[in-house]
Amino acid sequence: MLGSRQAWYSRARFDSAMAGSLTIAGVDEVGRGCLAGPVVAAAVVLPLEEDASLDLIGVTDSKKLTPKRRQELAKLIRQRAVSIGIGEVSSREIDELNILRATQLAMGRALAKLDVPVELALIDGHVPASTHLACLPVIGGDMRSLSIAAASIVAKVYRDEWMVRLHREYPQYGFDSHVGYATKLHLNALREYGITPYHRLTFAPVRACLDDRRMEESG
Structure with missing residues (x-):
């Protein structure tokens, strides 16, 4: 069952087995598929002693949690973690680098923000971070590793x-509801209002909006 003691124990044991005598960080990213805003990664170092992380039983893949529960767990993770690093890559950098390289850079920046030495980074998925540290990509990592799941929530x-704050600047786009993903509301707003400085110009729906507006202006 989601968030059960058994699931927590399995994820915690996975981290212990991967760590051995090393200090590990779990790393995950969010925002790869969005049309606006940064791609963000978190790196989380958790205590590996079972009694130190037992109250993190509810920690799992962030996509399986309600917004309220994510916020509750993010607060708890910040209290229990040995160290947390956040890495951002802006929409302009995404356009310059491409989304894959930007994601790797975000994860590398998150690892660089940790204030404890880390010897191994467990990365959700199959793409390593842009870092000098040893990386171990873990497919489905946010369901297998407690530290990766914690990173996904953070x-x-x-x-x-971040996107809610952007909504206050551009309320007509509805960033507080879709946080930058290509929803009907977001696409309609793009057609009506055009782009913001935070949209990713190399993403197809944004390019299409730009092309349509250029055609209207030239016609």
């Missing part, structure tokens, strides 16, 4: 809050 809450 990254998601951080980025959602």
Whole structure:
């Protein structure tokens, strides 16, 4: 069952087995598929002693949690973690680098923000971070590793809050509801209002909006 003691124990044991005598960080990112805003990664170092992380039983893949529960767990993770690093890559950098390289850079920046030495980074998915540290990509890592799951929650809450602040500047786009993804509301707003400085110009729906507006202006 989601958030059960058994699931927590399995994720905590996975981290212990991967760590051995090393200090590990779990790393995950959020925002790769968005049309606006940064891609954000979090790196989280958790205590590996079972009694130190037992109250993190509810920690799992952030996508399986409600916004309220994510916020509660993000607060708890910040209290229990040995160290947390957040890495951002802006929409302009994404356009310059491409989204894959930007994601790797965000993860590398998150690892660089940690204030404890780390010897191994467990990365959700199959793409390593842009870092000098040893990386171990873990497919489905946010369901297998407690520290990766914690990173997924911290990254998601951080980025959602970033997009809510952007909503205050551009309320007509509805960033507080879709946080930059290509929803009908967002696409309609793009067609009506055009782009903001925070949109990713190399992403197809944004390019299409730009092309349509250029055609209207030239016609």
